[in-house]
Amino acid sequence: MLDVSERRVCRVLGQHRSTQRKVPCGADDEEALTEDIVALAKQYGRYGYRRVTALLHAAGWSVNHKRVERIWRREGLKVPQKQSKRGRLWLNDGSCIRLRPAYPGHVWAYDFVEARTHDGRKFRILTIIDEASRECLALVVARQLRHEDVLAALAELFIDRGPPAHIRSDNGSEFIATAVQNGSAKWA
Template sequence: MGKRAKPEEIIAKLREVEVRLSRGETITHAVRAIGVTEQTFYRWRKEYGGLRVGQAKRMTEIEKENARLRRAVSDLTLDNQILQEVVRGKLLSPSRKRVAVDHVVDELDVSVRRACRVIGQHRSTQRREKTPRHHEGELTAAIISLAERFGRYGYRRITALLREAGWSVSTGRVYRIWRREGLKVPQKQPKRGRLWLNDGSCVRLRPAHKGHVWSYDFVQDRTQDGKVFRMLCVIDEFTRECLAIRVERRLNSRDVLDALGELFLEYGPPDHIRSDNRPEFIATALREWLEALDVRTLYIEPGSPWENGYCESFNSKLRDELLTREIFYDLREAQVLIENWRLFYNTARPHSSLGYKPPAPRTILPATFMPPYRLEAA
């Protein structure tokens, strides 16, 4: 008896059949290529047709959540009241947790033991008196002064300068003050050199036509509440067009496969696809799926991001022109604003490598189309 396929694997196989059918293959040949019978294929399509990987995962998460709620129904009411009294946001430091525990004990008249268990604070830490460190204010002022003087230095170099000045301080303490004060090294714009053919260089396959070479990479940012979200950016290296930016809290190899499946149906599979060596891109299931569709993978050398220069250049523009200027209050707002910027980038933003013309000019679209992301008046 064969191994039972997971919902994510079934959805991936259904995507592969759809791509094969769009390329002119018969249903019999396409089904035989994924290794199942036609009866199994039609049963899968009836049960999982139209679903995405994220929806299948969400169904599994809902089942697990229902089981957890049934086990914890006796303590749910009180725990929810405690959590509602806590200020919004993550309580990562012991000092913030200490204040939250005291507030819950005063407002709800619960025991310190119960409040510490729900909030995640150890009782010995809660009972310990807070003692401020010596010369905290002077050290903070010295760090800010050095950061203003040496704008390109990070907290490690600042620590070395402090030690030379006579401070006996650890790197971790400087890092905590660095984060607390919101210090950050400005984004660097290095010059790009050419690809030489001597020792230590690389030879990169250059795109020759539309659909010849695609590249994709991840970009990470945070919403206003501090939660991380990831972006999967896919571009066509020849036209410089951004084909998609998928924005989710978490993205794994199955999500990458699902996004590529949608793009293959819309644009057709490329000849090559370039990426770095992230675990999401070198997953066995993804590589086998691309190989089955005759899409060759181009993996860059570790520690050599310039080999994926087209995508790295796009990522820097995305961060410089949008991510560092906008505050995203939730994930949905981030998805809408990033998609609007993608349309603006493709249809209206001048691109220096294309003679200051956009990758997908507005003239090739319907006359009634106007990109939702507009330039601000000077």
């Protein structure tokens, strides 16, 4: 031990002196409350700590919203940014629905890109990529593309590389995605 006063040590460290005297003690129910908060945050993915506090009150917990917020931050819980309905990663029950690619050939995605030539005439490009490796599998360029063209491009890729586990599209109005899905299911 150094022969230095508590007051001087606290001043050098920039701490208040009361932090040296008060022994922090957690509540007896801290672990159970933390487990319930984490479980509710997993179950309701879009709820913040205030709504989770209300759910805890409904479940019988007598807990302050400040305490829930402190545990929420300590556990690193966050409400994800709101996403558009088309690209959201969860259903209304909070579960995740978007499939993440695990290996090359697991998930393929296809979509259209549109551009114009120097004289103003438009053309479309069908792009098919492997989401895991980010490899461009096919580019089909034409003035007009129909779902038969998409099926032909996918059939050629299925023959060359084999069918993927999943195919993702944006289900846009530019082609009939159900016809493509029904057609690609025949080769899988």
